[in-house]
Structure formats: structure tokens, C-alpha cells
Amino acid sequence: MACSIKYQAALFINEIDDKQFLSSIMRYAKTILLLTSSKDVNSKLEKMNFQVLYIDLEGEIDNDIVGKVESEKFIIYETRYIECGLIVDILKSCTRSPIFVIKKNKRFIPTIYHQKLGASFVIYTKDMTKLSFLIE
Numbered sequence: 001m002a003c004s005i006k007y008q009a010a011l012f013i014n015e016i017d018d019k020q021f022l023s024s025i026m027r028y029a030k031t032i033l034l035l036t037s038s039k040d041v042n043s044k045l046e047k048m049n050f051q052v053l054y055i056d057l058e059g060e061i062d063n064d065i066v067g068k069v070e071s072e073k074f075i076i077y078e079t080r081y082i083e084c085g086l087i088v089d090i091l092k093s094c095t096r097s098p099i100f101v102i103k104k105n106k107r108f109i110p111t112i113y114h115q116k117l118g119a120s121f122v123i124y125t126k127d128m129t130k131l132s133f134l135i136e
Contacts, residue, residue, distance in 0.1 A: 008073075008136070009073050014083060028135050029051070075100045101114045
């Protein structure tokens, strides 16, 4: 990962369950950075030629590494609320770029919780492939 590059977007992804979503962002592979705390996802994304930064959420987190990532925006695809909260907390402490949280499930965690943690925007969707406009 090259920290001197200014990325169009940095996306936090912890599960790869939608191959169409990955196909929809493939054209941005050179201008986006993918963040993950899953070793399996990290290796799969690297094999697909994405630029990936692994963040160990269970160990001591080095905010300096994340702080060196220059991105116009940070987009978090929430699969687990706790992980999402940790990433939002890390990002808000080391960037002024807007933080988007993308959710599929509307029922459990209200928007206000994500915003209190520091997310700039919370977006609910049923189709992740329709969100590539956020990267542009």
C-alpha cells in the first residue's frame, strides 16, 4: 500500500458475499484503497489486484498507519456493528474526510448511533452494486 497516493475512496470491507459488488468496483481498483480486518478477505482482495490495508482490530491498532491514508472519503460496508464502530472511531480520530456507513439491515441499529460515533452519512441499501457512485 502506498500512503503517498491520494485515493478517490477508501472502503472498509469485511465480507465478500456479493461478487457483483466487487465487479462493480473493479474499474476503480487503481484509485481506491480497500481496508479490512479479515485475513481471508485481505488475501482474496490482493489476488484480485486491489490495493489493501489490513487492520487488526483485535490487536493494538496503529492509528498512524490509518492516519497516513489520504482519501477523499471513507466508506464502511457494515456487516457487524462492533467492527463498524471501531473503524468509525479510528477514522474520525485521524481524518477530516467524510465517513459513510453503508448498511443492508434497517431494523437493528438506528442511524443516530452511527452518527454519534462519528459517521458523516448512513445509507441503507438492498443492492450494494448501486453504490459505486459514491466512489466517483
